Amino acid sequence: MNERMVWLDLIKTIIFDLDDTLCDSTPSITEHYNLVKKDLTSSGLDNKYLMLLDEIFKVDSFEDAIKQVIEQLRHDKKDSLISNVLTAAELYNIKDDNFEIALLPGAQEMLEKLNRAGKQLFLVTIGDQMLQERKIKKLGIGHYFKAYYISNPIGGGSTKEKLFNDILKGYKLNPDYCDIMVVGDKLKDELKYGHELGLLTVQMLHGKYKDAKADFEPHYKISSLLELLELLKIK
Numbered sequence: 001m002n003e004r005m006v007w008l009d010l011i012k013t014i015i016f017d018l019d020d021t022l023c024d025s026t027p028s029i030t031e032h033y034n035l036v037k038k039d040l041t042s043s044g045l046d047n048k049y050l051m052l053l054d055e056i057f058k059v060d061s062f063e064d065a066i067k068q069v070i071e072q073l074r075h076d077k078k079d080s081l082i083s084n085v086l087t088a089a090e091l092y093n094i095k096d097d098n099f100e101i102a103l104l105p106g107a108q109e110m111l112e113k114l115n116r117a118g119k120q121l122f123l124v125t126i127g128d129q130m131l132q133e134r135k136i137k138k139l140g141i142g143h144y145f146k147a148y149y150i151s152n153p154i155g156g157g158s159t160k161e162k163l164f165n166d167i168l169k170g171y172k173l174n175p176d177y178c179d180i181m182v183v184g185d186k187l188k189d190e191l192k193y194g195h196e197l198g199l200l201t202v203q204m205l206h207g208k209y210k211d212a213k214a215d216f217e218p219h220y221k222i223s224s225l226l227e228l229l230e231l232l233k234i235k
């Protein structure tokens, strides 16, 4: 039996990402990104910034794209335009329950079985507080988690790295025990921090980051959430 297989037997805690890991977020994300862009275009924002927004959004999150456009405006001494960008960015945050979001196939069954097997689950997600809460409620998955953490970097909120450290500290978890796993779709975010903290990393191959590259390899790649149950030998 190799070292990794032993590691899988030890897993007690699993930290999940939400968007494009447990639910399919791409359709609503794209729709709302287009609303923001339309608003910024009609506000007369220079094409240079719109192109920058597109360029970053292609490979990174909406929050990262907005943050970098704001940084560029600051650098170009166009601070007066920042409030326009922040106002437009609000359009990304759906203000009512009138949006489509669905769990990825197998998510419910997987969460149910992980709970039944006594695994301690956490959810860590980046985005607008109200929006992410609304998603969790609409998906009906909040009760599966010991705790969930939401942070919005646009408002200067914590990164996932900080949130992971908060969880480890708050729940007295020690990566040296090799019993913590991180499951997410983004190599440059939750999987990178999980890797740096010495946690077992599992990449869910879904959404726009599935072909992205990083300078490390996650321990496992799955294309269905039910594969996670197989890895953990949970029936």
Ligand SMILES: [Mg+2]
Residues within 6 Å of the ligand: 017, 018, 019, 020, 021, 184, 185, 186
């Ligand atoms: Mg994600």
